[in-house]
Amino acid sequence: MTAVTEARTGASSPEAEVPARPRKGAVAAWASRQYWPAYLYLLPGAVFYVLFVLGPLGQTAWISLFRWDGLTEGRWAGLDNYRDLFHDGRIPSALAHSLVFVVAYAFLPVALGLVLAGLMSRIKVRGLTFFRAVLFLPQILATVVVAVSWRWIYDIDGPLNAALRAVGLGGLTRAWLGDYDTALPAVAVVGTWVMYGLCMVLFLAGVQKIPTERYEAARLDGAGPIREFFAVTLPALRGEIAIALVLTITYALRNFDLVWNTTAGGPGTSTTVPSVFIYQGAFITREVGGAAAISVCLTAVVLVVTGVVMRLVRGKED
């Protein structure tokens, strides 16, 4: 990153030999550096990417400019769908719920994963592979399975309430997913449980590539376990943390299946997220244009947020 930035400032700075039309010069220079036949190798992948990723993406953006019931001829709406979106009272609360999910699906799992990775890398655990596999398990389960299991755990007669009653906290029992005050945190906890395994495995892999000399040096300098974690482990894991955050934040923002299969947005509207409205617009109320507009905005938000995270966490590295 630094090298490229320097090259560019170099080209546009007064000292440069070619002050006129610097941009064209830069492009030409860039073009002359390329080995064009190399792009042929990218072609098959690019075709699939265009067909199955960019195509649908463009199509969604295009449809978002229409009022369309998904069937009969659509009516040009320009940016009306987006304007409606900004006046839609349901969106702000849905975004607030999404923020809670970002904390629970991204920040908490990353923190937990770091703690676990720190512990596991320090202490010699017997059967580490086994524990790692078990802790990673939530990640490979189908979301619907996860949702149904947790619905049962949270049930009014479920194991969570049974455990509370067993320890004399019967006053706290409730239908966790059916209560206005607990539904959102309850769904959030499920997300933390699903995601921390992934973070942990990523970080464990990262820890293994840290040279042991660094730990030795830190210990020689008299660093305790906590100091060692912050001075050696954490900085070395910056790349992994960025990846983990991007994956988990994306999952949190586009979260749909967990919410739909546990609470369907309820009780009332206490757990709605933007994806719920996309689903409803596309499949239930047949306002495909409006649903496409939410999708486009959601994609933009995900790109911006992950872009910012990448820059913040990883920026200085390359």
Next chain:
Amino acid sequence: MKKLRLTGAAGVALAGLLVAGCGVPGAGTTASSGFDGPRITERVTPEDVAKLGDTTLRVLADAGEEDTLNALVPLYEKKYPNVKVKVTTKGFDDLMKTVVNTLSGDDAPDLAQGNQGYGTDGPLVKAGLIRPLDDVLRTYGWENFLTDGTLKQWRWSAGGTIFGAGSLYGISPVTEYVGVFYNTDKLAKLGIEPPKTYAEFTAALDKAKAAGEQPLMLGNAEKYPASQVIGLVQAQNTPSRDIRSWLAGVPGSAITDAGTVDAARTVQDWAGRGYFGPGYNGISADDAAAKFAQGQGVFYVAGSWNAPSLQESMNGRVGFTLPTRPDGTRATVGSMGLGWHIGTKTKNLTASVAFLDMLMSDEFAQNLTDVGRTPVTGHGTVKAASPVVEQVNGIGTKLLADDGQNFYLDWASTTMYDTVGAKTQDLLDRRTSPEGFANGLQDDWKAFQQKQREDAAAGAGS
């Protein structure tokens, strides 16, 4: 680098748009302006069907119809030997999401089930995918046992914009409605007679509560069941005609009437006094039925379609009733079964009509009862295998005669299912007042009616 990235992103977006082709989505499918296919003027005979030669009649149905079709198809193929029936069934949610697109494809089935209201039948009519059945209705005389009010659930204006008036687009031989199941053991223990009137019903609830029982079972995780309880009470106070006018979007109609607000207050009150027990918003409808069968709750307000399974899970210790209004008539949340439609593209019109004829015939009514459905055909000649199903069928016939099918509140708009569900949960949790509940529904209705008018105006302008 940053600049390159930005141009890259812009290029990617542009490429995407180009790939999308930039055509108007849905071009080529215009809103229907009327039907000009062949009409049915005489009852279809096996000879008429035989003229089709060897053919396959393709049927798309809800998974709940499997037993019905297993009974019907052999009879049909025997009577019309040149026709082979090929049935495809899908779960309800799946069917609702796919039926419109399936019928618009080149390979559309001859007969398919939709769902009443703006969500599914509306788009089917609007796109001209299903055929009006006015000629069939008249030819076969179904009007003789189905009231005008009942038939409104399949009536649409030609463009599919106005519901409840216009041509008939669907038909069904069965009815489904919300009533009150009771645990016979518990009633006997409490010394309560099965309630017949609404006053007796509420008195029974109070008595059950006083005796330390949970009066009503409710599982409202899916958001709709509690709205059916409100609907049951609403039917006591608000005339069926008013509710159906509102559902149909008749200008000037409103759901904010005293009867509806009163019903909302009553149910909120029941929730507040613990009549539904704890945690009902976290219990699914299936779990609620299971818990009721295990002895939780004296009464259970639920759909008549639960009767066969409750009969089995409760070993017959279950009864069914629908409290009458002060004038002795009955009304409640309910409708006919999912409508059967004939696709516009069918090449087997006579065979399709013959299929509906057999389905709607008095001879088939007993078969419908045998698979646990509540036929509106058969004119009281059918006999159910268990007392509770017999009660369901008997009351169903009376309900039809009283013209008391109030349909479902969520038919009023494409978003109403969600609105009613969320507002009901808010109401029960005292997060909104009974007036707030009714106003919330009315606001949704207004917004939808406004959108319908805009769409109609834009359609006329283009």
